Amino acid sequence: MVAALAGVSRSTVSRVVNASPRVTPGAISAVTAAIETLGYVPNQAARSLASRKTYTIAVIIPENTAKFFSDPYFASVIHGVATHLGNTEYTLTLLIASEAHPEKTRRYLQGGSVDGALILSHHADDSSYLQLSSTLPVVFGGRPMSNTRPADAGPVPRNHIVDVDNVAASTTATRYLLEHGRRRIATIAGPQNMAAGFDRLVGWRAAIAETAQNPDLVAFGDFTPPGGESAMRELLARGESFDGIFIASSQMAFGALRVLREHGISVPGDVAITTVDNDYFAQNSTPPLTCIEQPVAELGVEIAQTLVRLINGESVAELSVMPTRLIERESV
Amino acid sequence: MVAALAGVSRSTVSRVVNASPRVTPGAISAVTAAIETLGYVPNQAARSLASRKTYTIAVIIPENTAKFFSDPYFASVIHGVATHLGNTEYTLTLLIASEAHPEKTRRYLQGGSVDGALILSHHADDSSYLQLSSTLPVVFGGRPMSNTRPADAGPVPRNHIVDVDNVAASTTATRYLLEHGRRRIATIAGPQNMAAGFDRLVGWRAAIAETAQNPDLVAFGDFTPPGGESAMRELLARGESFDGIFIASSQMAFGALRVLREHGISVPGDVAITTVDNDYFAQNSTPPLTCIEQPVAELGVEIAQTLVRLINGESVAELSVMPTRLIERESV
DNA sequence: CGACTGGGAGGGACCGCTCCCACGAACGGC
DNA sequence: GCCGTTCGTGGGAGCGGTCCCTCCCAGTCG
CATH class of the missing domain: 1.10.260.40 (lambda repressor-like DNA-binding domains)
Structure with a gap:
């Protein structure tokens, strides 16, 4: 040798x-x-066997990759993560979790193949990850979902979380519609098993609660354009009128806009729109959308930084909340 | 223990x-x-040290993740890969290659952390990967780029490739416009340092060569909607008229459509369009686009299968070409 | 000039697993 | 009843590094 x-x-x-x-x-x-x-x-195996370090970090992504990949949000966050990790000795790996064979993922994570894990967009369904942090340094990008609900099986270890205040963000976006003279505000909410979906509906409800409006103008989508389309169709089919709508993601807004156009409903003339995520869809739909911008890249950096500190045994705040801001465009 | x-x-x-x-x-x-x-x-490290197997396969993705992630093509191919690998003992990992620190990627790949690697969408720029197959089982999804050109440094080891016939596909798509009575056919081509971009321009040229048309109606984009937008603007700015256009990706077509709409140019009335990739954009733009469909998921499965066979030491054909088909919609 | 000091290099145990080989018991055939 | 097989199990040697401990040698000081 x-x-x-x-x-x-x-x-x-x-x-x-x-x-x-x-x-x-x-x-x-x-x-x-x-x-x-x-x-x-x-040889990395020999090295990590002897030193108990791998210098690799995994981002766990759910098997249903299509949704994950198509959302610019994840791309940007991961870009932020990769950027930060690029300056460290760590290598970034995205682990596709096969839902049919969870033991494969478990082996990989707990078998010492990585020094830490990042979990973005946690679903209420995969509760297994909530326990992971007792074995491995873990950071959640976005609050994991079961934290809202009573723990169902044993104590949940304290998890480190980097998030934005989705409730405040959607309250702001909804109030913005009210402040601009809209009186009947609907919403297209996201999946309720994800914090971003859940919290943004809570925020809308909070804003609506300050008005006399009956808070039933809700339809649900899956954060994708087709999901936004069908939610909007459903809303229109109910026959109740509204002059403003908060849509929980710009991708859904994009789909919803198509439906409004089909029906000859003008934006913002007949209906004003606010949404979340300042991405290509928000910027380039007709009209461009007033939206809440999340600091996506910074979020990624913060997540990566937190994890590296955790791995190094430094003490880190359990919760870090990043600021959002409202961007005014032509949809209101 | x-x-x-x-x-x-x-x-x-x-x-x-x-x-x-x-x-x-x-x-x-x-x-x-x-x-x-x-x-x-x-412990995976100990296990792989002793057995010289890791049972993990890496997909190498370039650092500029945004483009990679936003393209539904990759999401679908990877989904195919993940699906096939889900039934095997292999774990799938996406390796983000930090371009500023190529040695990190090299260590990971050659240090025995993976049993094989998949390279999607190879650029002419990262020639390093062309040599990788002498160290590690490697499969290229889409022909690697330098194969068109003379090897610049030493012999390039034979690489295993799974691809579609992009030249034939774009020739078909362009001829389709001609067959439907269009006479002046432009194109928005993709990046020329990627096979998909390069070959589709070659295919367009081949079809145009059969006509009397001067083959100069070309603009270039980067496969994204904004890229399609600016390419279309450039094309219109030249002042030369055309009544048909082959756009090398539906995402670019999507962007290009916005510009045509702005200019009051009707599709397919004034300009007919054909494109590649039967994804959300092709299906849901106005009008829906006639396009070439690639068997994306099957491509992923085939790629994964090829790599696993290679790892197992089975003999595999070096080139596998998957079929495409034309889907007729309202844009012609 | 001898003893002390400290920095650079070598030796070997060990990380946790696999895999080959050898051992012993049970069993069947002659 | 004895020997040859077969099958389950245990023992031990690596896999290729890291890291602690020891050793050696050169330089310094009394």
Whole structure:
């Protein structure tokens, strides 16, 4: 191996590879030369077996990849994560969790293949991840879902969370409609088994509660354009009129807009819209949408930073809430 | 450890964990019980060090994640890959390649962390991956780019490729416009450093070459909606008229449509459109687009299958070309 | 000039698992 | 009843690193 060619011991090779300060320049150059000619790459398995470190971090993503991938939100957050991790010694890996074979994911995570895990967009359904942090450093991007509800099986370990205040954000977006003279405000809410869906409906309700309106103008979508379409169709089919609507994601808003256009309903003339996520859809629909912007990239950075600190054993705040801001466009 | 609690040797534990047939039912139940009470998860590093297998496969994705994620094509292909791998013992991992620190990716891939790698959408720029297959089983989803050009540094090892015939597909799509009476056919081509972009332009040229048309009605985009927008603006700004256009991706077509609408140019009245990728954009734009459909999920399955066979040392065809088909809609 | 000091290099145990080999018991055939 | 098989099990040698401990040698000081 390398040690023989360089004429030194394995210990010295290890020191050179790990940039230990106490090595003679001569030894360093001999070893690097040997590494070069041999095309040597240290075996990660052996290394992590001995050192109990892998320097890789996993982002766990649900198997139903289509939804995950198509949402610019995740792309941006992951970009933020990757950016931060790029400056560290950690490698980022996205782990596709096969729902049919959860033990594969478990083996990977608990078998020491990674130093820590990131969970974005947690569903109420996969409660397994709530326990993960007792085995492994874990950070949730967005509050995990069961925290709203009583723990069903044993105590849930304290989880580290980086989130935005979805309730406040949607209250703001809904009030904005009211402040601009709209009186009957509907909403298209997201999936109720995800915090972003749940909390944004809570926020809408909070704003509506301050008015005399009957809070029943709700339809549900799955955060995708087709989901927004069918939710809007459902809302229109009910025959109740509304002059403003808060839509829980710009992708749904995009789908909903198509339906409004079909029905000859003008925006913002007949119906004003506010939504969440300042992405391509919000910026480029007709008209461009007034929306709540989340600091997506910063969110990613913060999540990554939190996890790395956790791995290093530093003490980190359990909850970090990032600010949002409202961007005014032509849809109101 | 587990062996002590179960009252057997480590060898027997290993046999049980690896489902070896030659173990007494009694021993099996004793070991599984011990595993259960101890919450034992085998250490992957130790295991892969000893067995030289990791049972994980990486999809390498370029750092500029935004483009990658937002393209439904990748989501579908990866879904296909994940589906196939879900039925095997392999775990799928997406490796975000930090371009600023290529050695991190190299260590991960060549350091024995994975049994094989998948490369989707290879750019001409990252030639490093062309050599990867001499170290590791590798399959390219879509022909790697330098294959068109003379090797610049040493011999390129033979790479396994799963692809669609992009040239034929775009020729078909362009001819379709001609067959429907269009006479001046433009194109919005994709990035020329990617095979999908390059080949689709070649295909368009091939169809145009059969006509008397001057083949200069080309603008370039980056496969995204904004890219399609600016390409269309550029095309219109040139002042040359055209009554048909082949757009190399439906996302670009989506952006281009916005511009046509702005300019009051009707589709298909004034300009007919064909494109590639039967995704949400093609199906839901106004009007819905005639397009070439790629068998995206099947492509993923085929890619995964090929890689697993390669890892198992089976002999596999170096090139597998999947069929495409044209779907007629209202844009022509 | 000898003893002390400290930094660089080597030796070997060990990380947790796999896998080969050897051992012993049970069983069947002659 | 003895020997040859077969099958389950245990023992031990690695896999390729890390890291602690020891050793050696050169430089310094009394």
